[in-house]
Amino acid sequence: METNHPPGLTISRLAARSGVGVETIRFYERKGLLERPVRPSRGYRKYPPEAAKRIRFVRRAKELGFTLQEVAELLDLRVDAASACADMRTRASAKLEDVTGRIADLQRMAEGLSGLISACDLSVPTTPCPILDALERPDA
Amino acid sequence: METNHPPGLTISRLAARSGVGVETIRFYERKGLLERPVRPSRGYRKYPPEAAKRIRFVRRAKELGFTLQEVAELLDLRVDAASACADMRTRASAKLEDVTGRIADLQRMAEGLSGLISACDLSVPTTPCPILDALERPDA
């Protein structure tokens, strides 16, 4: 008979699928970023395959400049009976505003870089730091 | 006579204008993120007003998920006679690709958040973590 594992990944298989180390998974669990997995076998963690998606989300969100605390907040957002909708809406709106602000800044950075590339093609010298203005805000 | 400062900010005035502490400015200088300022007066640093813009750029870029090393690379991009255009173009294109990738991910995150807010308004329960899919990449 083939190895007939019931569904469930060991921690090392999950680590391999999500591109992180075993220690990182346990670290994320301590930090509350990952649900505590079931432990059917004498204390050994068993993960559903979707867990990998969650870990990849954490990694990418972190690359995008969110702290682990903020990532945890994003992952906790959901609509359910147990939590007040108004509260969830407030939190989601705040995150959305944060995200759109980041997009705007990155877009201006992209424009600056494009301009730089054009200037290069035309051999137009630029001032030092031609993308410096990209992140200037009126309010700040 | 009014205090007739010749142009040039002391480090503490620059710090106040850019929203960081004095120590942070010296730290950024050590890391090569800030030009070494002139020191006309017995070793005291004197900054041009534009220095504040550079510091604000560093702060915001860091919030957007760039390491200080990457920020330094962004700040070093320029078109001039001294550096090979092809090389600059290559580096700028790589940064641009990075930035557009971030924008795309954040946009999907924004969509996820918007969907969540709509679901809230309609009182539609969502699965746990409805924005989990936002950062799934085909390649990764």
Next chain:
DNA sequence: CTAAGGTCCGTACCCAGGTACAGAGTCAAG
């Protein structure tokens, strides 16, 4: 001239986010 407050440099310390053992227990292929 003098005293309060800036500035200098260097080193030490701090927090977030991991990463790496150590020592003990567990599982499973042969």
Next chain:
DNA sequence: CTTGACTCTGTACCTGGGTACGGACCTTAG
């Protein structure tokens, strides 16, 4: 039943990005 790979918990350690002194020196309002 063994043996080698895996897992467990806990603690120690590491890097990036600052922050906070200590002790000496400078500058400027009064």
